[in-house]
Amino acid sequence: MTTPSRVVARHNEMADIVGADDRALRRLRLHRRHKDLACGDRVELDPVGEQVVQVLPRDNVLIRRDGFGRRKVIAANIDCVWIVVAPEPAPARFLIDRFLVAILNLPARPRLLLNKQDLARTQEPEWLTPYRHLDLRPLAVSARTGHGLEALAEAARGHTNILVGQSGVGKSSIISALLQQHGAADWPTPEAGELAASGEGRHTTVTAHWYPLAGGGAWIDSPGVRDFTPEIASRDVLERGFPDLVAYADACRFRDCHHASEPGCAVRAAVAAGQLPADRLDAWHSLGGHCSV
Ligand SMILES: Nc1nc2c(ncn2[C@@H]2O[C@H](COP(=O)(O)OP(=O)(O)OP(=O)(O)O)[C@@H](O)[C@H]2O)c(=O)[nH]1
Ligand SMILES: [Mg+2]
Ligand SMILES: [Zn+2]
Numbered sequence: 112m113t114t115p116s117r118v119v120a121r122h123n124e125m126a127d128i129v130g131a132d133d134r135a136l137r138r139l140r141l142h143r144r145h146k147d148l149a150c151g152d153r154v155e156l157d158p159v160g161e162q163v164v165q166v167l168p169r170d171n172v173l174i175r176r177d178g179f180g181r182r183k184v185i186a187a188n189i190d191c192v193w194i195v196v197a198p199e200p201a202p203a204r205f206l207i208d209r210f211l212v213a214i215l216n217l218p219a220r221p222r223l224l225l226n227k228q229d230l231a232r233t234q235e236p237e238w239l240t241p242y243r244h245l246d247l248r249p250l251a252v253s254a255r256t257g258h259g260l261e262a263l264a265e266a267a268r269g270h271t272n273i274l275v276g277q278s279g280v281g282k283s284s285i286i287s288a289l290l291q292q293h294g295a296a297d298w299p300t301p302e303a304g305e306l307a308a309s310g311e312g313r314h315t316t317v318t319a320h321w322y323p324l325a326g327g328g329a330w331i332d333s334p335g336v337r338d339f340t341p342e343i344a345s346r347d348v349l350e351r352g353f354p355d356l357v358a359y360a361d362a363c364r365f366r367d368c369h370h371a372s373e374p375g376c377a378v379r380a381a382v383a384a385g386q387l388p389a390d391r392l393d394a395w396h397s398l399g400g401h402c403s404v
Contacts, residue, residue: 113155113164118148118187119321128154128163134298139163150319151187151271151331171217173273176340186273186319186331191220194247195276195285197227202238203277206339208394210275211245212352213341223249224263224274226281229256241388245355254284264293269328273319278335283316286332295323343399353395356387369400 115131126148129136137160141148145163148154153167173185173192192214196202207223214221223242225231228251239249250266252259263285274282290298319333343349350357356378360368364375370392381387 112158114158114160116154116156116160117321118150118152118154120150120318121148122318126163128156130156130160134295135160137161147184149184149187150321151189151329153188171219173213173217173219173275174342175213175336176342182342185275185333186321189217189219189271189273189331191222191267191270191272192217193222193224193272193274195224195226195274195280195282197225197280198230198232198236199227200277200279203338205394205397206277207242208352208391209339209341209398212343212349212398213339215351215354216341216348218351220270221245221247222266223247224285225249225251226254226285228253228258241390241394244388252285254281254288257288260285260288260292264289264324267293267328267330268324268326271329271331273331273333275333275339276335277337278315280335282335283314283332286322286330289330290322293325295325298323341398349395349398349400352398353391353400356391356395359387370395 116128117131118126119129119136120127124140125138126141127136127138139161141163145166148163148166149172152169154163155165155167156162157164169187171189172187173189175183175185177183192210194207194210211221231251234251250259250263252263274285276282316332316334319331322330322332324330341352356370359377359381360370362377363370363373365373368376368378370376370378378387378392382389382392
């Protein structure tokens with residue numbers, strides 16, 4: 112008899128794993144053949160709960176490229192990705208476009224979460240304009256005041272949700288606030304320092320962490336990024352990240368149009384006509400859409 116379990120967090124050669132039934136939390140040293148295990152992975156443990164005997168197939172896995180081009184696994188088995196942004200720190204240009212390429216390729220549902228509403232001067236910040244035509248259904252919340260958290264919990268129920276975004280936008284604070292209301296009752300309370308408390312001290316998240324929700328579903332907290340580089344192995348991958356742009360590309364004169372300076376480019380025509388935001392085309396070019404990937 113093996114025990115169905117979940118990888119809650121990964122720390123170098125170790126992994127925190129929780130039994131699906133007993134909810135017991137174990138920190139196990141991993142065998143080398145399991146060095147790719149990630150937060151969110153489903154595994155089977157031996158009867159005494161000391162070793163991973165099997166890793167179940169993944170639905171998907173969220174990956175980024177680090178500054179040296181190495182693949183970094185963030186988490187596995189995700190169905191909704193919330194890109195968290197805030198008035199402070201100000202959103203980095205193209206960050207959302209970059210996340211969208213990874214999310215739409217998982218595939219998973221992308222959503223926008225506008226945190227720190229208590230600091231916001233406008234309901235819809237200006238930088239949101241290039242994304243209004245995409246189905247990201249922005250939700251405004253404040254981890255500090257609790258504004259919007261009920262709606263967020265409602266939208267999250269039954270899904271495996273991950274919060275991604277720049278460091279300091281409040282991902283851990285949001286999860287911390289949500290778990291107080293909507294965490295699974297028999298789940299061990301996160302250790303102090305593991306989640307950013309509402310105090311002033313900074314606790315940068317160093318590894319992704321999985322938390323179950325009452326009534327099914329889960330939240331995954333992830334480490335903040337300064338930038339995000341998706342894996343783009345082919346033009347198809349890039350195109351999946353730009354459904355709005357691709358919708359016009361069929362009408363380009365050349366099938367392999369890069370939407371740069373080719374004559375008869377329907378994408379540039381859509382930008383000129385105000386149908387497609389220029390920032391989206393800029394993002395496409397910045398991600399390599401101008402060359403034949
Ligand atoms: N005013 C205000 N501050 C907030 C809010 N949410 C979080 N903060 C503060 O923002 C800072 C960063 O919050 P964290 O939750 O640690 O941010 P994070 O996104 O988890 O950061 P990393 O773990 O580094 O990626 C902390 O000082 C929080 O208290 C909010 O809704 N309003
Ligand atoms: Mg954090
Ligand atoms: Zn074109």
